[in-house]
Amino acid sequence: MNGVNDDGPGGLHCLVTGATGYIGGRLVPELLAAGHRVRCVGRSPEKLYAHPWADRVEIVRGDVLDADAMGAALRGIDVAYYLVHALGTGRSFEDTDRRAARTVGEQAAAAGVRRLVYLGGLTPEGVPPAELSPHLRSRTEVGDILLASGVPTAVLRAAVIIGSGSASFEMLRYLTERLPVMVTPSWVRTRIQPIAVRDVLRYLVGCAELPADVSRTFDIGGPDVMTYVAMMRRYAEVARLPRRVIVPVPLLTPRLSSYWVGLVTPVPHAIAKPLTASLRHEVVCQEHDIARYVPDGPNQPLPFDAALALALRRVQEAQVATRWSSAALPGAPSDPLPTDPDWAGGSLYTDHRELTVDASPAALWRVIEGIGGENGWYSFPLAWAVRGWLDRLAGGAGLRRGRRDAQHLRVGDALDFWRVEAVEPGRLLRLRAEMRMPGLAWLELRVDRDADTGRTRYRQRALFHPRGLLGHAYWWAIAPFHALIFGGMARNIVGAAAHETAPDAVPPAAPR
Known part of the structure; x- marks a missing residue:
């Protein structure tokens, strides 16, 4: 272990799995700002040392599939954030997700963890699990496993997250920026309820202090419901690009769509394929009960255009982003981070x-x-x-x-x-x-x-x-x-x- 002492005062003691990932790397400083103590666990903890907050957290090497390692990591923890997903690791990612969730749930119960918090995917209402895409089906199953662990669990379900580094947002970015004229699959007409990354993080931090008797799923989304084609056109407007010409055709299957996305964007095919398969489903929030426990303030959740403007801020203000220059440090959750993949943050x-x-x-x-x-x-x-x-x-x-x-x-x-x-x-x-x-x-x-x-x-x-x-x-x-x-x-x-x-x-x- 490396970092701060376990016995330090203040706040809850939180464990963040997946701290090297997109959401985890942005959640840690938000938890610290809220006065909580943080322990990060990951298979490659050395990736965390580039963060400015690395000396303020405890860093543990561990794998969510390793029961002994997770048992040790969860010892003394009040709230554990489950932010790992096997998407992009191969055809067996559903089985890997299932085993990892069971391991963490069992070890959290044995360690006396007070709460689990999981960020999953928004699923369409009334669609049987067998008809869901593998990506959404796995996200739903992981949430169910954690809810059944015996530990009070909050499962937040989100659709497209708007922020630099989010795989869904990067697909939107590259498709819109690189193609002034697009022949697209029919899923561009599917309705989606996107959400700004800063609102996702606000809800995640708020879930740490939910009442002990709250154990359920919460749908989280922004105020705008739109089609994917509308998202691309509004992206072009906010990024000051000429209006995009988009022609949907029914011949592009989800499989062909993933190859098309892989050809046009640097998002890896192993990630693009399950994401594009999920886009055929309409993902719109059915409730906003989270606001009863984590109240929304003025202009919260953030409108789509405002979330886009924040995600593009570093470029629009002519600032070289963190991964582009060692002289800059991240300033907002929507900015790029050093641990983001090379394909995140736009072309440079x-x-x-x-x-x-x-x-x-x-x-x-x-x-x-x-x-x-x-x-x-x-x-x-x-x-x-x-x-x-x-x-x-x-x-x-x-x-x-x-x-x-x-x-x-x-x-x-x-x-x-x-x-x-x-x-x-x-x-x-x-x-x-x-x-x-x-x-x-x-x-x-x-x-x-x-x-x-x-x-x-x-x-x-x-x-x-x-x-x-x-x-x-x-x-x-x-x-x-x-x-x-x-x-x-x-x-x-x-x-x-x-x-x-x-x-x-x-x-x-x-x-x-």
């Missing part, structure tokens, strides 16, 4: 260069901070000039803005057709593109020390978040020139630093 193309240079960090930093304006961009001047002319023809600023100061930069400075987004003197310069293009772009230049040799190391990243299909086409159209432009920039910057004659003093570390 990256060109990364690293070189070691025989120069002091101070010398390298002076070259970096002097970039642009009269000094140029250290690679293929004609290409930069042509890009500037094209930008002016499109109504942009081009290269005519130059620099405010010949030697120093500060946050907010215009730099040709870039804007200074972040400066850590002596260490980091991040520029955000203001040229006309179908997407958002950043250029990040960093000074580091090589841990093995102690030599100065230059790191350079160009990042591009495409907007719609045109954005993807734009990136791949210029990709053949990256070695010439970005590779040449890296070589020439370190070359210029190597010719500097400067003392080894590093500029102050305080951000400016």
Whole structure:
């Protein structure tokens, strides 16, 4: 075990299974904020150490299929959150889910746990289990097993969860962004009641303090009921994409749909297949009894458009998300997390260069901070000039803005057709593109020390978040020139630093 002491004061003692997953990783800080103590259990607990809250929780290695490990993990626990699901692990995921739920239920009862809380899937009213998709059938069965464990259990049933990293939301994101014209299966006409991830977390945290005699299922959803096609069109509107043309056809079966989703999106087929099979069912809440125990405040639950805006906030505010940049930390449950899968958070193309240079960090930093304006961009001047002319023809600023100061930069400075987004003197310069293009772009230049040799190391990243299909086409159209432009920039910057004659003093570390 690692982390805080079991005997620490305050709140309930909560166990979170699946803390490396989408909901679990976002639930932990919410429980801490509510004053509870948290123990996390997972097969790969080392994945949790990247979180800023890792030193405030107890981290345990364990598997929900291992009775001994779960018995030890559940000892002394008041509330256990069951947030694991075998979706994507193969054809036998239903059996795996069944065995895991029984193990946790039995061990929770033996350990004297006061409450189990499980997040399952919203199921259609009146549909026999045999007619449900395997995904929804398994979610329902797990809830029934936990309810029968003898431990008071709250089963929250949700449909599509709106937040960056949710598999259902990522399917919606990629389908809408990448396809301006779509031939879709008939399930796009199915009615769905989506819910914002922040409302899901609010209900989960509230369930920790339910009365002991409450053991039942609760339907949770947002205020909007809509079809999947309406969700895609409203996504396009919130993301400021052109209106999507969507043509449903009855010939695409759920199996063919999953291959179609796998072709268009990076969501793995093993996950896309059971999710698309579930979309043929209408999933609408039949009650909202949870509000009797976890009251809704103003604007709660969050409307669909507001939930979308939060999920897209990092991009719309031109911020590089956590998994895109080590300089940022997650700010809201709808933001990406370091433990999210690579396909979560939207498309981001990256060109990364690293070189070691025989120069002091101070010398390298002076070259970096002097970039642009009269000094140029250290690679293929004609290409930069042509890009500037094209930008002016499109109504942009081009290269005519130059620099405010010949030697120093500060946050907010215009730099040709870039804007200074972040400066850590002596260490980091991040520029955000203001040229006309179908997407958002950043250029990040960093000074580091090589841990093995102690030599100065230059790191350079160009990042591009495409907007719609045109954005993807734009990136791949210029990709053949990256070695010439970005590779040449890296070589020439370190070359210029190597010719500097400067003392080894590093500029102050305080951000400016």
